[in-house]
Amino acid sequence: MADTQELIARINALALRSNRSKSTLSRLLFGNGKRIDEIEAGGSITLTTYQRAAEALAELEQTAAAGAHAPHSSRYPEGRAAFPHKHLLGIAGLAPHEILFLLDEAEQWVELNRQSHKRDNRLAGLTIINAFFENSTRTLLSFEIAGKRLGADVVNMHAAQSSVKKGETLIDTALTLNAMRSDAIVIRHGSSGAVRLIADKVDCPVLNAGDGQHEHPTQGLLDALTIRRALRERGVTEPFSGLKVVICGDVLHSRVARSNVHCLTTLGADVRVCAPPALMPAGIEQLKVTAFHDFDAALEGAEVVMMLRLQNERMQGSFVPSPAEYRHLYGLTPERLSRAAPDALVMHPGPMNRGVEIDSIVADLPERSLITTQVEMGVAMRMACLDVLTRQPRGVEGWQ
Numbered sequence: 001m002a003d004t005q006e007l008i009a010r011i012n013a014l015a016l017r018s019n020r021s022k023s024t025l026s027r028l029l030f031g032n033g034k035r036i037d038e039i040e041a042g043g044s045i046t047l048t049t050y051q052r053a054a055e056a057l058a059e060l061e062q063t064a065a066a067g068a069h070a071p072h073s074s075r076y077p078e079g080r081a082a083f084p085h086k087h088l089l090g091i092a093g094l095a096p097h098e099i100l101f102l103l104d105e106a107e108q109w110v111e112l113n114r115q116s117h118k119r120d121n122r123l124a125g126l127t128i129i130n131a132f133f134e135n136s137t138r139t140l141l142s143f144e145i146a147g148k149r150l151g152a153d154v155v156n157m158h159a160a161q162s163s164v165k166k167g168e169t170l171i172d173t174a175l176t177l178n179a180m181r182s183d184a185i186v187i188r189h190g191s192s193g194a195v196r197l198i199a200d201k202v203d204c205p206v207l208n209a210g211d212g213q214h215e216h217p218t219q220g221l222l223d224a225l226t227i228r229r230a231l232r233e234r235g236v237t238e239p240f241s242g243l244k245v246v247i248c249g250d251v252l253h254s255r256v257a258r259s260n261v262h263c264l265t266t267l268g269a270d271v272r273v274c275a276p277p278a279l280m281p282a283g284i285e286q287l288k289v290t291a292f293h294d295f296d297a298a299l300e301g302a303e304v305v306m307m308l309r310l311q312n313e314r315m316q317g318s319f320v321p322s323p324a325e326y327r328h329l330y331g332l333t334p335e336r337l338s339r340a341a342p343d344a345l346v347m348h349p350g351p352m353n354r355g356v357e358i359d360s361i362v363a364d365l366p367e368r369s370l371i372t373t374q375v376e377m378g379v380a381m382r383m384a385c386l387d388v389l390t391r392q393p394r395g396v397e398g399w400q
């Protein structure tokens with residue numbers, strides 16, 4: 001029998017240093033077999049189990065020592081060449097190094113946001129307008145919090161209470177916001193392409209907070225950041241390379257799906273999309289994904305399962321027979337999740353229809369559900385985007 005005292009001490013030290021729970025480490029080191037707390041309570045393990053765990057622990061310790069979330073500055077060019085775009089309208093067309101640059105930039109804000117004093121004044125004096133023509137909880141609040149934590153003055157324009165209701169056109173609204181000398185405009189709109197229309201009319205950077213069925217780029221980025229951090233915590237050094245991701249649900253109406261497909265395929269993931277035939281866009285294979293109508297088949301070996309909401313507000317007529325039937329075929333239940341890889345990660349951009357596309361027991365799975373982490377990463381990712389896109393107008397060295 002192996003002496004486990006030193007092993008347990010090292011595991012405890014790593015849990016503290018890497019901010020990982022002991023149950024996560026337990027699963028990483030011992031699989032689904034004997035757990036650390038049992039061993040701590042005096043349970044013995046075989047020499048083979050001990051040796052395997054010690055080897056895996058040494059690798060995790062090395063990753064932690066190298067800085068699990070350290071940036072990869074060698075992967076992208078210096079200064080403005082790292083992200084030479086005025087606006088963030090979509091992920092389509094971004095180079096892998098541009099996406100990685102934004103993810104790396106967000107890491108510092110994850111750390112700041114976990115402190116009690118969450119303040120960095122680099123955007124002090126700037127005015128950011130959040131113009132939301134559609135409802136939002138996560139995106140609106142996180143952009144507001146992001147701007148404020150960076151010291152900017154942030155104002156929110158809710159279309160329902162604006163002169164849009166009196167018939168003002170989108171172009172006139174854009175010209176009005178521009179005349180107020182805003183330094184960045186964040187826009188959510190129900191029409192695909194509306195955000196580009198506004199970007200073409202204003203002087204400042206424009207960030208797309210979701211336009212119709214087109215793109216939701218900061219959601220794609222925050223999802224990639226969430227996945228990268230979760231897998232790095234498991235000791236995976238190249239998290240996106242060949243990563244098997246399933247995106248399932250109302251793909252037809254989902255800007256989240258589109259941005260995630262662009263983001264994840266650009267970073268090297270193997271993306272499968274799954275939807276009922278009526279909710280699958282024609283020609284989706286052109287986006288370098290594999291299309292499935294059978295969720296059970298799509299799930300085989302998946303390492304990340306990303307569920308999408310049925311977007312009833314974008315549907316004219318009935319696309320699915322009933323919520324119960326939809327759940328039967330496309331809902332993520334515990335039984336269905338067991339078809340995916342062991343420990344597969346569960347994601348959902350929110351808002352969720354619990355009991356329809358995802359069961360509560362799955363949505364709330366400790367360790368494996370990343371749904372609240374996605375929200376946390378949303379603030380950091382939006383801080384990174386606001387900072388990077390305003391560097392050129394702020395005259396930051398290397399960005400003029």
Ligand code: CP
Nearest residue numbers: 136137138139349350
């Ligand atoms: N994921 C997302 O865009 O959520 P909100 O609609 O609440 O912003």
